Amino acid sequence: MKRLGVNIDHVATLRNARGENHPDPVYAAKFVKKVGADSITIHLREDRRHINDADAKRICSIKGLLVNLEISTNSNIVKNAIKIKPNFICIVPEKRKEITTEGGLNLIKNRTIIQNIIKKFKRLNIRTSLFVNPSLKDIRISKAINVDCIEIHTGKLSNLVKTGKNFQKELKRIKECSFLANDLGIEVHAGHGLDYKTTKILTRIKVIKEFNIGHFIIGESVFSGLNDVVKKFKTIIK
Numbered sequence: 001m002k003r004l005g006v007n008i009d010h011v012a013t014l015r016n017a018r019g020e021n022h023p024d025p026v027y028a029a030k031f032v033k034k035v036g037a038d039s040i041t042i043h044l045r046e047d048r049r050h051i052n053d054a055d056a057k058r059i060c061s062i063k064g065l066l067v068n069l070e071i072s073t074n075s076n077i078v079k080n081a082i083k084i085k086p087n088f089i090c091i092v093p094e095k096r097k098e099i100t101t102e103g104g105l106n107l108i109k110n111r112t113i114i115q116n117i118i119k120k121f122k123r124l125n126i127r128t129s130l131f132v133n134p135s136l137k138d139i140r141i142s143k144a145i146n147v148d149c150i151e152i153h154t155g156k157l158s159n160l161v162k163t164g165k166n167f168q169k170e171l172k173r174i175k176e177c178s179f180l181a182n183d184l185g186i187e188v189h190a191g192h193g194l195d196y197k198t199t200k201i202l203t204r205i206k207v208i209k210e211f212n213i214g215h216f217i218i219g220e221s222v223f224s225g226l227n228d229v230v231k232k233f234k235t236i237i238k
């Protein structure tokens, strides 16, 4: 069974635009679970531009909800993440000025720091994941540093599909990386820039077990409602 993780960061973005309490990301987390999400994802950014520590703590205390917390390698973020006690973590690169996560981790440059973070969370029985580019080399490093899962950055594929360009080469890269990771015993996830069409394309890669989708789900909900959008994604990935 393939799983759907719903990223609710942009519910907090909308709330913060007003500086008040609505819409509440805690309510959103409960709501998406009720309508079929298998887990929710939140990104505790260093600048706290959407989800803050209090949101993260409240969301992680919701009974029966699986929470995937995205974190950078920043030592304060790692300390806070340990206090927040998510079910899963996904380590992502973070640049202060970026609008969204622009690519996968640089595993060559940051190998030691990432390996140490993985060890810390594994000791706490928290599932670990790395946000990586579709590169065979990065999959092999992921195996060497003993991570449980990898999430392949699908931003490039999504852009090619959305702009009507040929995406077959990128899809092939993602497929090869997915199969290598799966053969090495690493669970494969995919995320970034996904909409109905790109998610459908990626379901051709059978070894992808989890899709983490945020911006399109929250944006499309303006027109169709969160309930319908989550259910439609569940049908696509089934």
Ligand code: PXP
Binding pocket: 007, 043, 070, 090, 092, 100, 101, 131, 151, 190, 191, 192, 193, 194, 212, 213, 214, 215, 216
């Ligand atoms: N997965 C990871 C690791 C991410 O950093 C993001 C964006 O924050 C997503 C998935 C979701 O991407 P999008 O909002 O484009 O669906």
